[in-house]
Amino acid sequence: MIVAGVMSGTSADGVNVALVQISEDPNPLSGPRSMGGQARPHRFKLLGHAEYSHSKKVRTAILAAMNASQASVPDLARLNFLLGELYSDALLTTQSQCKLKIDLVGCHGQTLYHQGEPQLFLGRKVAGTWQTGEAAIIAARVGAPVISDFRPADIAAGGHGAPLVPLLDYLLFRDARLGRIVQNIGGIANLTMIPAGASPDKLVAFDTGPGNMVIDAVTEKLFGQPFDRGGRIAASGEVKDEVIHEILRQKFFRRKPPKTAGREEFGREFVDEFLKSCKGCRNQDVVATATALTARSIAAAVQQYSERSLSNKRQPLFHEMILSGGGAKNATLVSMLGGQLARLGLRLRFSDEFGLPSAAKEAVAFAVLAYQTWHRRPSNVPSATGAKRSTVLGKISYP
Numbered sequence: 001m002i003v004a005g006v007m008s009g010t011s012a013d014g015v016n017v018a019l020v021q022i023s024e025d026p027n028p029l030s031g032p033r034s035m036g037g038q039a040r041p042h043r044f045k046l047l048g049h050a051e052y053s054h055s056k057k058v059r060t061a062i063l064a065a066m067n068a069s070q071a072s073v074p075d076l077a078r079l080n081f082l083l084g085e086l087y088s089d090a091l092l093t094t095q096s097q098c099k100l101k102i103d104l105v106g107c108h109g110q111t112l113y114h115q116g117e118p119q120l121f122l123g124r125k126v127a128g129t130w131q132t133g134e135a136a137i138i139a140a141r142v143g144a145p146v147i148s149d150f151r152p153a154d155i156a157a158g159g160h161g162a163p164l165v166p167l168l169d170y171l172l173f174r175d176a177r178l179g180r181i182v183q184n185i186g187g188i189a190n191l192t193m194i195p196a197g198a199s200p201d202k203l204v205a206f207d208t209g210p211g212n213m214v215i216d217a218v219t220e221k222l223f224g225q226p227f228d229r230g231g232r233i234a235a236s237g238e239v240k241d242e243v244i245h246e247i248l249r250q251k252f253f254r255r256k257p258p259k260t261a262g263r264e265e266f267g268r269e270f271v272d273e274f275l276k277s278c279k280g281c282r283n284q285d286v287v288a289t290a291t292a293l294t295a296r297s298i299a300a301a302v303q304q305y306s307e308r309s310l311s312n313k314r315q316p317l318f319h320e321m322i323l324s325g326g327g328a329k330n331a332t333l334v335s336m337l338g339g340q341l342a343r344l345g346l347r348l349r350f351s352d353e354f355g356l357p358s359a360a361k362e363a364v365a366f367a368v369l370a371y372q373t374w375h376r377r378p379s380n381v382p383s384a385t386g387a388k389r390s391t392v393l394g395k396i397s398y399p
């Protein structure tokens, strides 16, 4: 069947759509036999993908909706339906450009709030997550069933509701001989560690910290541009090591996985503090330092985990990092990350080399998750989210 995945991440830069042909693998021994004990192997082929940028107006409205002190309930309700329309437009355009008919949609939606860890609220401990973008609108416009709202079921099972991409990472990138770290750099940076020959219950996945979020915010503030195209501004600046050193001592970076991050951790307040600690620096140095923060926090996460694992084994656990997400287009970030990884003995590769364009990866993941749900199969990876059990994710809207 042809499944469309729709992703719009915390960067609020736009919508990524991927059309994926998914079928069962006729040879059951060639795939993972037990993903959560029930999933069956399948094969997929990317038939097309596209990226649609949000207008400045829409991006501003989304960012305002993520800001509790600015958001109004009528605007939130309307934004939900507006995003449903924008996702539908993106799907219909991609469908007609590819001359295909979509059978099923998996839509992540726009996260407005995510708190994976239960906290005391009105006398009771609760976690919470909220993805908006009305699926009933998409089902009606596209004329196909839509799976949406993937995260709450994992939280209900005791997990953090994130990350959900490890299933795809495992299906695509596991290797019998090479230990791989699959790293996505969106607004937030997250990784999946897949030791060589590992079964799904051996995966470790978590958010490493900021991806492009801090870089985007300081570039917007200091240069009036939504992001540092190609990493050119950062390339002309000088990294302030002492600022990074100080930040990496913060609680988030020291916490053990499972852990997730969002604008709650690395949004406006973090950026204000970051700018304060860069006081006296040139503007380009601030962007360079934000860029280095992403590269070094990723390397620090990898190092912490490998050191813990290396105490048991002599062989290096990981050989390669496979990069995806918008951050892969930031040449300065990529070069800083490459330098850090070389020090750890890891080779940096790109998901594009594996036939998966870096911008399409997360959209493909939500197509695969939708396919799982449509077949009533679980797709969270408990070792990644911290859930007590594997579970079927999402809700279905019929056209």
Ligand SMILES: Nc1ncnc2c1ncn2[C@@H]1O[C@H](COP(=O)(O)OP(=O)(O)O)[C@@H](O)[C@H]1O
Pocket (backbone or CB within 6 Å): 008, 009, 010, 011, 012, 013, 014, 185, 186, 187, 188, 212, 215, 216, 227, 228, 229, 230, 231, 325, 326, 327, 329, 330, 331, 359, 362
């Ligand atoms: N050409 C580019 N040069 C530098 N950075 C880029 C480029 N293209 C995209 N990006 C960065 O990637 C971000 C979007 O990445 P994406 O993977 O879509 O994140 P998210 O999932 O959070 O939406 C942009 O906000 C920007 O920071």
Ligand SMILES: [Mg+2]
Pocket (backbone or CB within 6 Å): 007, 008, 009, 010, 011, 012, 013, 014, 015, 016, 326
């Ligand atoms: Mg995006």
